[in-house]
Amino acid sequence: MTIYKGNFVWTSSPKQFESLEQGYVIVDDKGVISHVGTHIPPGYENAPVVELCSGAGEYVIPAMNDLHVHAPQYRNQGMALDLELLPWLNTYTFPEESKFSDPDYAQSIYSRFVYNLWKNGTMRAAVFATIHPEATKLLATLFDRAGMGAYIGLVGMDRNCPQELRNEANTIEAQIIDLIHHTKSMPLVSTIVTPRFVPACTPTMLSIMGKVAQEHHLPVQSHLSENKSEIAWVAQLEPESPSYAHVYDKYGLMSDSSTIMAHCCYSQGEELQLLRQRHVMIIHCPTSNVNLGSGIAPVRQFIDQGIRVALGSDVSGGHQLSMFRVIQYAIQMSKLKWAFTDKQMPYLTLSEAFHAATKVGGSLFGKVGSFEPGYAFDALVIDDSALSGWDKQYSPLQRVERCVYLADDRQIVRRYCQGREIPEPQI
Ligand SMILES: [Zn+2]
Structure with missing residues (x-):
């Protein structure tokens, strides 16, 4: 089990984005999300927390x-x-x-x-x-x-x-x-x-x-x-x-x-x-x-x-x-x-x-592509400090929009698939 802390942005439905700033996503040993929320639920208080967004311009989207x-x-x-x-x-x-x-x-x-x-x-x-x-x-x-x-x-x-x-x-x-x-x-x-x-x-x-x-x-x-x-x-x-x-x-x-x-x-x-x-x-x-x-x-x-x-x-x-x-x-x-x-x-x-x-x-x-309980934790940590992070006025949605139109692989700083961080493959 791993507790991730960060700024999460995703789409449960096509109608709108959802976001969770400085929230917690708990992922079980099979790489599946068991909890998404603003607080760590009772029983997990002493578990270590992995900080995904240490830099000012970082947030997390589904892979x-x-x-x-x-x-x-x-x-x-x-x-x-x-x-x-x-x-x-x-x-x-x-x-x-x-x-x-x-x-x-x-x-x-x-x-x-x-x-x-x-x-x-x-x-x-x-x-x-x-x-x-x-x-x-x-x-x-x-x-x-x-x-x-x-x-x-x-x-x-x-x-x-x-x-x-x-x-x-x-x-x-x-x-x-x-x-x-x-x-x-x-x-x-x-x-x-x-x-x-x-x-x-x-x-x-x-x-x-x-x-x-x-x-x-x-x-x-x-x-x-x-x-x-x-x-x-x-x-x-x-x-x-x-x-x-x-x-x-x-x-x-x-x-x-x-x-x-x-x-x-x-x-x-x-x-x-x-x-x-x-x-x-x-x-x-x-x-x-x-x-x-x-x-x-x-x-x-x-x-x-x-x-x-x-x-x-x-x-x-x-x-x-x-x-x-x-x-x-x-x-x-x-x-x-x-x-x-x-x-x-x-x-x-x-x-x-x-x-x-x-x-x-x-x-x-299967259940992949969203930050909801029951979904595999497939995620990208985006560091948009070169694109948007310098302007604190941008909302999470505006930052994702700039990511879609302006970002490339240089803005992707970490990648997760089924709860595992995926290192750079060897060619
Ligand atoms: Zn084809």
Whole structure:
């Protein structure tokens, strides 16, 4: 059990921030919060207290959760953004991903990737690897060694992609089961079923992956309705399906409320209804959507219809691993949609976007992303003395706003995941 003292700011609900100045958070031996309050409760008076905010500019926020990111695209981060999705995949992304057949190459890129997630304050992520089982297991090991949380996906793809990036529908089941065994002893890392997207997966591949997800009670991640050419292609490949999402549903990939779908820029009507019925979580990736010219997802509509929306960096379609920047883009893109299309639909607020990156994204991992009893203590200590701390007039909310718009990794001074302080990973 540990008692932390500090200035805590978080969002229990999307509507507003909550803050506790010079308050106490008690964390049990499993890393779970048992008490949040202004005083130390009776019985704990003599326990040692860890002071998280000794400096004038320090406060504590929940750690970030990145729910859509491609580890093997890390080397392409911040470049090769001059094409739309489908030519971008063929020209830049598939050639880079094919290099992960080499475990040494995977080690060199994946260790940098995990290091930089840590650096940017992302303590948990849902990650696409590649088709390569050894490199994918290595990625899981790197997260586990770092003490960070992850769902790791061995990617299934067996059509419309280069030969060297195809795996076989009849071997994917055994490979996923091998990954499940590999991650079994890892407390914060597990397996997620990961068909790349409908154009790259034959019906056989999709149905086997759906069967594995159901038999092993695994969550599923994929891409959905990101780009208009992609959607037209899916309609051609699967003419009987009333929508793109129905293809995943038909193969059992959206069945037990733990499916996350990235993008959904053009999800509407029947497709949106299906996502709602199946309790699918939409992962909004605003940096990627603007970089690849995909579109602006109607996030307000999703939220108003009761669909959960979390955020993803989608590196390397997205150029930033920092979830502060992803929150910022989510708000800015939402304002553009409001200004250019429908002023009846209010744009995202800061607390809504922050809540998406913390508590909504965290819900994939259990009770994660908030400072409430029962939640894992995942936290970042921010030292904003260079940004706001010099001005005592700033409120806690104003300081968090400046953090989202102005801070980078230099302002993150300590990181916690499941109650443990996470040291700098070794590359
Ligand atoms: Zn993606």
